Each structure stands twice: as C-alpha cells, then as structure tokens.
Amino acid sequence: MLAPFSWIRPEPWGIHVVPADCWIDPARAVDRALVTHGHADHARGGHGQTFATPETLAIMELRYQTREGAVPVAYGETVDLPGDVKATYVPAGHVLGSAQILLEHAGERVVVTGDYKRRPDPTCPPFEVTPCDVFITEATFGLPVFTHPPIAQEMAKLLDRLAAYPDACVQVGAYALGKAQRVIAELRAAGHVDPIYLHGALEKMCRLYQDFGVELGELRLVADHDKDDMRGAIVLCPPSALNDRWSRRLPDPITAMASGWMRVRQRARQRNVELPLVISDHADWGELTRTIEEVGAQENWITHGREEALLRWCQLYQKRARALALVGYEDEDD
Amino acid sequence: MEEFAALIDALVFTRSRNEKLRLIAEYLRQTPDPDRGWALAALTDGLDFPAVKSSTIRKLMQERIDPLLWTLSRDFVGDTAETASLLWPQPDAPPTPPSVSETVAALSAMNRASVMSELPQLLDRLDPSGRYALLKLATGAMRVGISARLAKTAFAQAFAVPVEEVEEYWHGLAPPYEPLFAWAAKGEPPPDIASLPTFRPFMLAHPLEDSVVDLADYVAEWKWDGIRVQIVHAGDETKIFSRGGDDISATFPELLDVLDFPAVLDGELLVRGSHQGGEQGGAASFNALQQRLGRKTVSKAMLAESPAFIRLYDVLLLDGDDLRERRWTERRDQLEKLIARLPAERFDLSQIVEARDFDHLAQIREGARDDAIEGLMLKRRDSPYVAGRKTGLWYKWKRDPLLVDCVLMYAQRGSGKRSSFYSDYTFGCWDGDPEQGAELLPVGKAYSGFTDAELKKLDRHVRSNTVNRFGPVRETTRSLVFEVAFDSVHSSKRHKSGLAMRFPRIHRIRWDKPVEEADRLSALKALIRD
Numbered sequence: 001m002l003a004p005f006s007w008i009r010p011e012p013w014g015i016h017v018v019p020a021d022c023w024i025d026p027a028r029a030v031d032r033a034l035v036t037h038g039h040a041d042h043a044r045g046g047h048g049q050t051f052a053t054p055e056t057l058a059i060m061e062l063r064y065q066t067r068e069g070a071v072p073v074a075y076g077e078t079v080d081l082p083g084d085v086k087a088t089y090v091p092a093g094h095v096l097g098s099a100q101i102l103l104e105h106a107g108e109r110v111v112v113t114g115d116y117k118r119r120p121d122p123t124c125p126p127f128e129v130t131p132c133d134v135f136i137t138e139a140t141f142g143l144p145v146f147t148h149p150p151i152a153q154e155m156a157k158l159l160d161r162l163a164a165y166p167d168a169c170v171q172v173g174a175y176a177l178g179k180a181q182r183v184i185a186e187l188r189a190a191g192h193v194d195p196i197y198l199h200g201a202l203e204k205m206c207r208l209y210q211d212f213g214v215e216l217g218e219l220r221l222v223a224d225h226d227k228d229d230m231r232g233a234i235v236l237c238p239p240s241a242l243n244d245r246w247s248r249r250l251p252d253p254i255t256a257m258a259s260g261w262m263r264v265r266q267r268a269r270q271r272n273v274e275l276p277l278v279i280s281d282h283a284d285w286g287e288l289t290r291t292i293e294e295v296g297a298q299e300n301w302i303t304h305g306r307e308e309a310l311l312r313w314c315q316l317y318q319k320r321a322r323a324l325a326l327v328g329y330e331d332e333d334d
Numbered sequence: 335m336e337e338f339a340a341l342i343d344a345l346v347f348t349r350s351r352n353e354k355l356r357l358i359a360e361y362l363r364q365t366p367d368p369d370r371g372w373a374l375a376a377l378t379d380g381l382d383f384p385a386v387k388s389s390t391i392r393k394l395m396q397e398r399i400d401p402l403l404w405t406l407s408r409d410f411v412g413d414t415a416e417t418a419s420l421l422w423p424q425p426d427a428p429p430t431p432p433s434v435s436e437t438v439a440a441l442s443a444m445n446r447a448s449v450m451s452e453l454p455q456l457l458d459r460l461d462p463s464g465r466y467a468l469l470k471l472a473t474g475a476m477r478v479g480i481s482a483r484l485a486k487t488a489f490a491q492a493f494a495v496p497v498e499e500v501e502e503y504w505h506g507l508a509p510p511y512e513p514l515f516a517w518a519a520k521g522e523p524p525p526d527i528a529s530l531p532t533f534r535p536f537m538l539a540h541p542l543e544d545s546v547v548d549l550a551d552y553v554a555e556w557k558w559d560g561i562r563v564q565i566v567h568a569g570d571e572t573k574i575f576s577r578g579g580d581d582i583s584a585t586f587p588e589l590l591d592v593l594d595f596p597a598v599l600d601g602e603l604l605v606r607g608s609h610q611g612g613e614q615g616g617a618a619s620f621n622a623l624q625q626r627l628g629r630k631t632v633s634k635a636m637l638a639e640s641p642a643f644i645r646l647y648d649v650l651l652l653d654g655d656d657l658r659e660r661r662w663t664e665r666r667d668q669l670e671k672l673i674a675r676l677p678a679e680r681f682d683l684s685q686i687v688e689a690r691d692f693d694h695l696a697q698i699r700e701g702a703r704d705d706a707i708e709g710l711m712l713k714r715r716d717s718p719y720v721a722g723r724k725t726g727l728w729y730k731w732k733r734d735p736l737l738v739d740c741v742l743m744y745a746q747r748g749s750g751k752r753s754s755f756y757s758d759y760t761f762g763c764w765d766g767d768p769e770q771g772a773e774l775l776p777v778g779k780a781y782s783g784f785t786d787a788e789l790k791k792l793d794r795h796v797r798s799n800t801v802n803r804f805g806p807v808r809e810t811t812r813s814l815v816f817e818v819a820f821d822s823v824h825s826s827k828r829h830k831s832g833l834a835m836r837f838p839r840i841h842r843i844r845w846d847k848p849v850e851e852a853d854r855l856s857a858l859k860a861l862i863r864d
C-alpha cells in the first residue's frame with residue numbers, strides 16, 4: 001500500500017504527477033505538461049504536449065510562435081491521463097485563461113492553484129472553490145501586511161490624479177499579461193472612455209484579449225502619436241519602461257505602477273513610483289487564508305512566494321502544511 | 335489627520351524638491367492653526383512624545399499578532415511603524431479621525447502605562463495611511479525626506495516671506511509656532527526674539543575640491559575635530575546649540591555660566607587634552623569628546639577629567655549689535671577684543687594659519703595628519719556671515735582620508751529605500767597571516783560610498799555568497815575586499831578588534847583583489863592616535 005499522495009511529487013522544477021508521468025508548470029521542457037496559465041514562469045516552451053485552456057494556449061503561441069503539441073482543455077472539462085489520473089481545469093480568476101488543476105487518482109483529490117485571486121476581474125471568470133485532500137497553493141502575497149484595497153478605490157486615485165494634471169499624462173506600469181488588460185477594463189468600468197495609449201510591448205496581448213471578447217475600448221499606440229496628443233491621457237507600459245528613456249516621449253509623465261507590492265511604501269519608492277496603485281492579480285493574505293479554510297484540505301502545500309508566514313498561519317490554526325521549494329518562479333510577476 | 339496623512343503620503347512618493355515645497359506650502363496655507371503648526375513641527379522632528387517608542391509599537395503588536403508573523407512582516411516592510419499601520423486590525427466602525435491638534439494633545443498626555451490603552455484608541459479611529467502618519471508622528475521619525483531647511487523654505491514660499499527671517503524666528507518659538515503664522519500669514523508684527531537666547535543659522539562651507547584660492551583674498555584656519563557649536567547669551571541665559579540647531583546646553587554645564595554679556599558666538603566645542611595641535615592646542619581627541627556627547631547627566635569626575643571649552647571662530651551678535659553683515663576681518667577684530675572678556679580655561683581663539691602662498695598652505699595641511707586635525711578652513715576676508723552654504727565665501731579643505739583594505743564579513747538589510755537590499759556591510763581585517771590560519775576580526779561598518787548600480791551588484795554578491803543567516807543579517811563567505819576610507823581610528827574597549835573607525839565608508843570595491851591580500855589589524859592599529 002502506497003503512502004497517501006505519494007503519486008504526486010514536488011520536485012524543484014515542477015510538480016510531478018507520477019502515474020501519468022506529466023508535470024504541472026514545469027520549469028524545464030518535458031514530454032507532457034499541464035500548464036495553469038500563460039505567465040512565463042508557469043508556461044515554458046518546448047514541451048512535447050501542453051494541456052492548457054484555449055486562452056492559455058493562444059498566449060503561449062503568441063510568445064513561442066508555435067502550437068505544436070497543444071491540447072486544449074476547457075474550463076470544467078476533465079481529461080483522462082495515463083496511469084488512471086484525471087485532470088479537471090477550474091477557473092483561477094488570475095488572468096485570461098488561468099486555471100486551477102484538479103487531479104484525481106486512487107480516490108484522492110489534489111488541487112494545484114497556479115496563481116489565483118478571489119476579487120472580481122472583468123477579464124476572466126472567477127475562482128471556484130474546489131474541495132480537495134491536498135491543496136497546493138501559491139503564496140506570492142503570503143504576508144499579513146497584504147490586503148489589496150477595492151480596485152474601484154485605486155481607479156479613483158488614478159482618475160483623480162489625471163484630472164488634477166490635465167496637461168500631463170499618467171504612465172502606468174503594468175505587466176503585459178493580465179494586469180494591463182485588467183487596468184484598462186476597470187478604467188472602462190469606471191466610466192473612462194478616452195483612448196488609452198499603449199507601449200508597443202503591450203499591444204499584441206491586448207489584441208489577443210479583444211479577440212477573446214474582452215472589451216477594452218479604444219487603444220492607441222504611443223509610437224503613432226505626438227507628445228501633445230497624450231496630454232491628459234493614460235499611458236500603459238511594462239514596468240521596465242518606467243523611468244526609462246522611453247518615457248521621454250511622453251508629456252510630463254506622472255509615474256504610476258499597478259502592483260500588489262505597492263502596498264509597501266518602500267517598494268514603491270524603490271521604483272521611483274509617484275502614484276502607487278495597489279492592484280494585484282494574486283490572492284492577498286485574507287484571500288489565501290480564507291481559501292485554505294474553504295477548500296478544507298487535509299494537507300496544504302505552499303509554494304511560489306512567501307511560504308514561511310502562511311506555513312505559520314496553518315500551524316496556528318492547526319492545519320497540516322508544508323512548503324515546497326520549487327525553482328524558477330519569479331516573485332514579481334504579481 | 336486625513337489631510338496630514340495625505341501630505342505625508344504625497345511627500346513619501348514625490349521626488350522633486352519643488353513639488354515637495356509646493357505640497358507643504360499648500361498644506362500650510364489651507365490648514366488652520368494650530369494644526370498646521372503641529373504638522374510643521376512633526377515634519378521637522380520638533381515633537382517628542384516620550385511615552386511612545388518603537389518598542390511601544392512592537393509591544394502593542396505583540397498583543398495582536400503572532401510574533402513570527404510580526405517578524406516576517408517587519409522584515410519585509412523594513413519599517414516598524416509602517417508594518418504596524420498595515421497589520422492593525424481594521425475596526426468595524428467607519429473611522430472618525432482626530433485632528434492633528436487632538437492627536438498631539440492625546441499623545442502628550444500619555445505615559446508609559448496609559449499608552450498601551452490610549453494609543454490603540456487613536457489607531458482605531460484611522461485608516462492605514464492615517465495610522466502610518468500617527469505612528470510616525472508619535473515616534474518622531476517622519477523620514478519623508480524633509481529637512482528643517484526645506485520645511486522653512488516651504489513656509490517662506492507659502493506666505494511669501496524671506497526664508498532667513500523664518501529661520502531666525504523659528505528657533506525662538508515652540509510648536510505650534512502661532513506667532514510665526516500670525517506674522518507670516520496674517521501680517522502681524524514679527525515675534526520678538528532679541529531678548530531670547532535663540533539659535534541663529536550657521537554659515538557653512540563648501541568643499542574646496544580641486545580649486546586653488548589666493549591667500550590675499552582668503553584666510554586659513556584649522557578645522558578642529560570637535561563639534562561645531564553656537565553659544566548664545568541673551569536675557570540672562572546661556573544656551574549652546576549644535577550645528578542642526580539642537581539645544582545641547584545640558585550636556586556642557588561648565589559652559590553655561592561663563593558668558594555674561596549678550597553675544598552669539600560660533601566655535602568648535604572640544605575637551606581638554608594634549609592630543610589635537612600638541613600641547614599648545616590643548617584639545618583631546620574626538621574620542622574623548624564622544625564620551626561626553628549624548629549624556630544627559632554629567633558626572634563630577636567627567637567634568638574634572640574632560641572639561642569642555644570652545645575654540646571661537648566667529649562672532650554674530652555682540653552687545654546688541656548684529657555683526658553678520660560686516661566683513662570677516664571686522665568680525666575677527668571684534669572677536670580678538672572680546673576674548674579678553676572671557677575666561678581662558680573655557681574659551682580660546684581659533685588661530686589663523688599663516689602661509690606664504692597656497693602651495694605652502696598645502697604643505698602645512700599635509701603635515702596636519704599627525705595632529706589629527708580635520709583639515710583647513712578657507713574664509714574670504716570680506717565675507718559677511720550668511721546662513722547656509724554660499725559659493726565662494728567659505729571652503730573646507732579636509733585632509734585626505736585614510737585607506738585600508740578590509741574583507742566583507744556580514745551584510746544587513748538597509749532601511750527605508752534600501753529595505754530590500756543588503757546595504758549595510760560589516761568588514762574585518764586579519765588578526766595575523768591569513769596563510770597561517772589567521773581569522774578576520776570585524777573593524778567597522780559602512781553603508782555608503784557606492785552607487786546604486788554597485789549596490790545591486792553587492793546585494794547579488796551577498797545573496798549568492800551567504801553562509802549563515804541571523805534575522806536580517808547574512809554572513810558571507812570571505813570573498814570580497816573593500817577599500818575602506820575613514821577619517822581616523824581610535825582604540826575602543828567595546829570592540830573585539832580593540833579599535834573603532836571614524837566615518838568609515840566604502841572607497842572602492844575591489845572585486846579583483848584576493849582576500850588574503852587585505853590588510854592586517856596591526857596596520858590599522860598603527861594609525862591609532864588617542
């Protein structure tokens with residue numbers, strides 16, 4: 001008789017589903033990969049087969065220029081894998097196409113969250129609580145100082161600043177996949193109808209979102225416009241372009257950054273951010289702990305971020321937990 | 335408190351000096367008395383609430399959160415007040431923020447016992463940003479990059495009044511500075527400070543760098559290695575101020591009853607000894623002065639062993655006359671005359687250093703190393719005494735620093751802007767021949783002297799060469815040599831190495847140098863002059 005859950009084995013470069021000989025979000029090329037979502041630290045190229053949602057596969061195709069080995073799995077769909085393993089893809093609410101993966105084998109249920117959040121997001125379906133025996137959770141914002149404020153409040157901050165400086169522009173640093181589109185969609189929801197300007201690096205991903213039916217309104221490329229066109233406008237760019245020579249083409253830019261790390265003043269200051277927007281696509285501390293309660297697993301495996309504090313919380317609340325040391329996950333894909 | 339908290343947040347995130355000035359000026363214009371006065375005092379660290387300490391915050395948090403979760407959070411955030419502001423349990427009721435004045439009154443009324451129940455009541459009335467402002471205000475460490483000078487400039491800008499006048503009146507007043515606002519904002523007569531022993535802004539010097547000056551226009555004086563002070567006598571009271579305008583009178587009681595005519599004098603505070611300037615100079619090393627600084631009470635033994643005196647540089651006010659507009663030569667004449675009215679064991683004159691020409695002066699300065707003098711001051715003979723640093727009037731010409739090659743041993747995370755970087759370095763020298771198994775002994779700590787790009791590289795080096803972790807500190811492999819610059823080195827019983835460096839900073843990072851070639855302790859010890 002095998003020990004419980006011995007069929008699922010965390011290795012430094014990914015989670016190995018032994019009987020199916022497949023890997024979840026592996027950090028190296030494997031024959032068979034189950035990919036939770038399109039962020040580069042989860043979706044690497046070069047696998048023999050890649051099981052992922054159609055949206056995630058489209059994102060990977062955009063990045064790696066190939067669809068080879070793509071196996072689409074819709075939300076709610078269950079695929080049968082070798083070794084009598086079933087995998088079901090469940091919405092994770094993180095970015096377009098993001099999924100948790102429920103694995104079932106020998107009467108045991110394991111959920112791998114990938115990255116997730118519990119707040120509403122107009123660009124993807126909401127997280128679904130999936131009861132399980134082993135819950136493998138991310139912990140990017142796994143410290144009790146992280147409480148993401150309501151996004152409407154952050155949008156109001158952004159629009160207020162824009163209104164106060166009509167001759168300037170606000171450049172918002174936002175990750176190209178997920179954050180940028182969510183900020184745009186939330187701006188639209190807040191009634192902002194003006195064209196939004198994009199750094200070239202964000203264009204393709206925004207178009208992809210639009211192709212999947214996400215409404216983003218009128219988007220323009222910074223490169224196609226004069227400085228003066230952008231006065232009083234919101235400009236989105238990848239975080240790396242903030243404080244870069246690139247921003248010289250903008251009219252008196254006010255530097256904003258949309259990230260959960262902005263909750264901590266010194267983090268914002270390190271990036272020379274003048275307008276920190278606390279917007280995250282990850283679960284905050286309250287969501288992480290609530291979700292652990294709700295799924296009610298026998299064991300919680302914590303990975304991808306600040307495991308130590310969440311581990312401590314589990315200990316305080318008498319929940320079994322362990323930290324996995326997976327490599328290759330960046331701590332700032334927020 | 336909301337407006338004040340918003341101001342603090344805006345200041346934290348504003349880089350431009352002009353924008354900071356604008357933000358403060360706008361706040362001062364729009365906020366009523368006495369709130370704006372209290373806020374101004376808070377911004378310039380002018381408030382002190384003895385009942386609230388950083389340790390108070392930690393204690394309050396210990397009652398509310400698991401100690402490990404606190405430590406992990408504190409380490410990540412890098413600031414106790416901010417961590418507490420983020421972790422404080424949000425009350426169910428909507429916040430009813432107190433005004434700044436109400437907050438100041440409540441904080442002043444707290445004592446070490448009541449603070450544990452009263453501070454939480456204030457915290458419960460605020461949102462995270464308000465809690466941050468409150469805790470920063472209460473512990474007297476705003477750290478929003480506002481110097482007193484900047485705040486005074488903002489005040490001047492807010493009400494279109496000259497900043498020199500603001501500075502001068504300011505020191506005669508206590509928070510919330512209502513007469514200052516009455517004068518600046520409401521056009522009332524200026525506060526009368528003539529009869530008060532108040533601080534006048536210091537005149538400061540620029541570094542000489544590579545310039546050469548003509549000694550026909552400039553006079554040279556030693557730059558003594560003590561602390562620059564201003565001694566003021568007015569209205570039957572004597573006070574001593576440090577360079578930043580802090581009142582340090584209580585630390586030097588022997589100087590408080592020796593000046594008995596109205597005057598404002600600028601000089602170097604030293605303690606008796608034969609170290610600086612030989613027997614003639616009669617001053618002890620900075621180390622001896624250090625023993626007396628920062629002590630609230632001074633023992634009789636200490637007064638007898640290390641009596642303080644002031645070596646005078648300049649005179650600003652004398653017998654009711656303001657001499658600051660006059661030339662240096664005229665003020666010097668007055669100074670040489672007035673010295674006769676002062677007791678010789680408490681005051682002497684900073685002597686002029688005579689030199690044939692600049693080259694000769696340079697030679698004299700070279701020789702100053704042995705005398706443990708900080709260097710030379712060059713003062714324009716016709717210069718008035720003006721507040722702050724005006725180009726071309728006064729120069730300081732420090733002697734070259736001493737250099738030693740040390741090995742990085744420990745690195746600690748910085749605070750504030752550097753909280754995610756290992757930016758504070760402890761380094762050591764070999765206690766013998768490293769080839770024969772000698773050990774490194776820590777000799778100093780530095781957190782400056784490198785660029786941001788170098789900091790990143792150092793941070794990476796520390797992270798990838800860690801052998802041990804102790805909270806925010808990492809011990810590294812013995813793999814990197816720093817060329818460390820420092821002003822002087824003194825013997826010290828408190829350190830295992832037996833010595834303490836003064837103003838150590840990283841001069842160069844020697845990525846190329848093998849650690850075995852770093853200096854030995856004996857080389858450093860040879861530089862000690864106590």
Ligand SMILES: [Zn+2]
Nearest residue numbers: 037039115333
């Ligand atoms: Zn992600």
Ligand SMILES: [Zn+2]
Nearest residue numbers: 039041115333
């Ligand atoms: Zn991730």
